[in-house]
Amino acid sequence: MKRIIATLLLVPALAWAQWTPPAGKPITATVGFAPGSGNEVSFRIVAGLVEKANPNLNFVVVNRPGGGESVGVNWFAQQPTTGQNLYIASQQGLFTATDIWFPGALKINPMDMEFVTTIAKSPLAVVAHVSSKTNTPAQLIERLKTTKQPITFALGAPAHQLVYEYLMDHVKGDKKLIQTVTYKGPAQAVQDVAGNQVEFGILPIAIAKPLIDAGKVKPIALAGDQRLAQIPNVPLWKETVPGLVVNAAWMIMLPPGTPREQVEYYNRLFVPVINSPEAKKLFDDNLMFTVKEEQTPEGVRAFMSRLITKWQPYVRKIIPN
Secondary structure: OHHHHHHHHHHHHHHHHHOOOOOOOOEEEEEOOOOOOHHHHHHHHHHHHHHHHOOOOOEEEEEOOOHHHHHHHHHHHOOOOOOOEEEEEEOHHHHHOHHHHOOOOOOOOHHHOEEEEEEEEEEEEEEEEOOOOOOOHHHHHHHHHHOOOOEEEEEOOHHHHHHHHHHHHHHOOOOOOEEEEEOOOHHHHHHHHHOOOOOEEEEEHHHHHHHHHOOOEEEEEEOOOOOOOOOOOOOEHHHOOOOOOOEEEEEEEEOOOOOHHHHHHHHHHHHHHHOOHHHHHHHHHOOOEOOHHHOOHHHHHHHHHHHHHHHHHHHOOOOOO
16 A cells, blocks of 8 residues: 555655657747847747757747837747746836836736746947947936937837836936837847947947947946956946946746646756856857746846836836836
8 A cells, every 4th residue: 555655645746757859740949039139049049059969849939029029929929838938027117117118018927937047148239330439338328418419229128128218217317318119129229239220229238249249349347246357347237337247148937837747857958058068158259147046946046136126116107208
C-alpha cells in the first residue's frame, strides 16, 4: 500500500516534467513593436541558441505593433493555452504607462499573464545625429532650458516617453517647442535620427549600437544604473539628473491561465541558455545584461510589482504630447 501511495504521489510530478510542446508545430513569439525592437533582438539571441540545442523546436516571431503594445497584448491574451504561443513583453512601458497613456486600449491587465523569465535588459539612451552640436548631458539640459527653436525627440515605446517626460520635468521645458514623434518601434525611431530627420532619439542603447558603430548617431547619456564596460566614456543621466534610471527590459510571458507545467517547461528551456557563455557574449556585444533574480516566474512578478509601485504614481501625473 505504501508503495502504491508513493507511486501515485509521483504522477503529477512526472506529468509536469514530461510536458513538451506539440511535435512538429512552430511556436509563435509575438512582439508588440515593428521589426528590430529590443524585444525581438533579445529573444532571437536566446531562441537561436535554444533551437541549436533542440532541433525539434522552431520559433517564429510575429510583429503586432501599435498602441504602446496594446495591440499585441490584446491579441495574445486571447490565444489558447496550448503552449504554442509566447509573448515577448517590455517591462517598463507596458506595465507602468500603456494603460494610463492609452486609456481603454489594453483589454487585459498584463499582471494577469503567466510570467516565465526576464531575458535581458539594456539602458535607455538619448542619442543624437552626428552633426548635432550637442554632445553632453549638460549641453542638452541647457538647450532644453533655453531653446527658442523647435527640438524633436524620436521615440519607439512608452518607456522612452518616460525619459523624455523626466527630462522635461527636470528642466521645466517648453513642450510647445520641445516635442516628440512616436514610431512603431525603436529601430524605426533611430533610423530617422541617423537620417537627420530628427535630431534626438530616446531608445535602448542596444538598438542604437549598430548606427553608433557606423558613425550615424552618437550617444549623449545612458539612463542606466552604472556605466557600461563596452562604452565606458558614455555618462549616466543620473549623474546630471538625479533619479533618471530607466532600463529597457524584455521578458517571456504566456497567456493567462496557462498550466504551470508549461510555464516551468519554458523556464527550464530558456534560463540555462540565458545564463550560458554563448548568450553572455551575444548580450555583451549588443550592450545587454541579465538579472538572475528575475529568472523565475516569482522573481519576475516581484520585480514587476516593485516597478509599478515606483513608476505609476509618476506616470499618472504626466500628460504626454
